[in-house]
Amino acid sequence: xxxxxxxxxxxxxxxxxxxxxxxxxxxxxxxxxxxxxxxxxxxxxxxxxxxxxxxxxxxxxxxxxxxxxxxxxxxxxxxxxxxxxxxxxxxxxxxxxxxxxxxxxxxxxxxxxxxxxxxxxxxxxxxxxxxxxxxxxxxxxxxxxxxxxxxxxxxxxxxxxxxxxxxxxxxxxxxxxxxxxxxxxxxxxxxxxxxxxxxxxxxxxxxxxxxxxxxxxxxxxxxxxxxxxxxxxxxxxxxxxxxxxxxxxxxxxxxxxxxxxxxxxxxxxxxxx
Amino acid sequence: xxxxxxxxxxxxxxxxxxxxxxxxxxxxxxxxxxxxxxxxxxxxxxxxxxxxxxxxxxxxxxxxxxxxxxxxxxxxxxxxxxxxxxxxxxxxxxxxxxxxxxxxxxxxxx
Numbered sequence: 001x002x003x004x005x006x007x008x009x010x011x012x013x014x015x016x017x018x019x020x021x022x023x024x025x026x027x028x029x030x031x032x033x034x035x036x037x038x039x040x041x042x043x044x045x046x047x048x049x050x051x052x053x054x055x056x057x058x059x060x061x062x063x064x065x066x067x068x069x070x071x072x073x074x075x076x077x078x079x080x081x082x083x084x085x086x087x088x089x090x091x092x093x094x095x096x097x098x099x100x101x102x103x104x105x106x107x108x109x110x111x112x113x114x115x116x117x118x119x120x121x122x123x124x125x126x127x128x129x130x131x132x133x134x135x136x137x138x139x140x141x142x143x144x145x146x147x148x149x150x151x152x153x154x155x156x157x158x159x160x161x162x163x164x165x166x167x168x169x170x171x172x173x174x175x176x177x178x179x180x181x182x183x184x185x186x187x188x189x190x191x192x193x194x195x196x197x198x199x200x201x202x203x204x205x206x207x208x209x210x211x212x213x214x215x216x217x218x219x220x221x222x223x224x225x226x227x228x229x230x231x232x233x234x235x236x237x238x239x240x241x242x243x244x245x246x247x248x249x250x251x252x253x254x255x256x257x258x259x260x261x262x263x264x265x266x267x268x269x270x271x272x273x
Numbered sequence: 274x275x276x277x278x279x280x281x282x283x284x285x286x287x288x289x290x291x292x293x294x295x296x297x298x299x300x301x302x303x304x305x306x307x308x309x310x311x312x313x314x315x316x317x318x319x320x321x322x323x324x325x326x327x328x329x330x331x332x333x334x335x336x337x338x339x340x341x342x343x344x345x346x347x348x349x350x351x352x353x354x355x356x357x358x359x360x361x362x363x364x365x366x367x368x369x370x371x372x373x374x375x376x377x378x379x380x381x382x383x
Contacts, residue, residue, distance in 0.1 A: 199333075201328075210333070211328050211331050211332045211333060212332070212333040212334060213332075213333075213334065213337060214324035214325070214332070214337075215324070215325060215327070215328065217325070218311075218321060218325065221321040222321050222322070222323075222324070223321055223322040224322055224323060224361050226337055227323055227324075227336060227337075227357065227360045227361050227362055228357070228359040228360055228361060247337065247338075247357065247359065249338045249357070250337045250338055251334050251337055251338050252337055
């Protein structure tokens, strides 16, 4: 009996590995998930969000100005993928798998703490980004406040409210008025959140490591940044925040990195000796 | 117009590179490239002034700006300041033939 089980398990593992390797799994976004796969992924996602959200304390969410600010952010950052009453998502979002949720339903079904956590941290392997590095907590709470009102808005209500907005919201990047000591651990997260590993091989960062720019192993030992600037901590922060100011024509873009995030990233890079 | 600048190379099909890679490896030592760069296969090349050159043949950009083709790499190593005026990389006086051989070696580092 034991040998039969062992043989079956081995056959399953070998067969699974073979299917994996020959590319049998259809990765295309046009091939929908099997219903059980969808259930596992969706339920696992809800359980994970709920386990992480329950300790978040929710501020008052009723103020009219707060809801209006939330609508402005919603217009700038959410409608493109999620749509709104009477408004379809953009073409690129219509082709996404998993499909971006209809937030009228989410606003009814999810608690404010769950909405806040999800907007702030994003969800792996969906198109949902983490807004933590792009919006401060006040802006995210204003979005939550708006999403609680959203299910009650008719198409006409939504259209009129959106038109009344003076101007679309700009990205309120997290305030840097209370700077924290540079921290390599936070830097590691910030590196992921600014897609550094799509161009550089970086020890400790999982990613495509496409060799677009130079590999960063040993960057702490390197004497020059970009071949032009002495490699000091201050210079690294300057370079990360505005590469084009230091080396005009560099393919490295300005990623809108805050002072705090740049200091944290520099702290991480300083560990790569 | 853009079609004209598509390099005739991709990671799948390394471009045919003229020059003698073995001669290039010796030249890398002769011209002191290793005092600033780490270069696989060149034992004395342990410098940390510029970036390491492992994988340089597969790198997308040279000097962070110039699309990496054999011809562009020759331009870059012969006259770095013509590509990036502020670069610390010096013109070490390479001839066209030197550059061809060195590029032949560096393109093996993928």
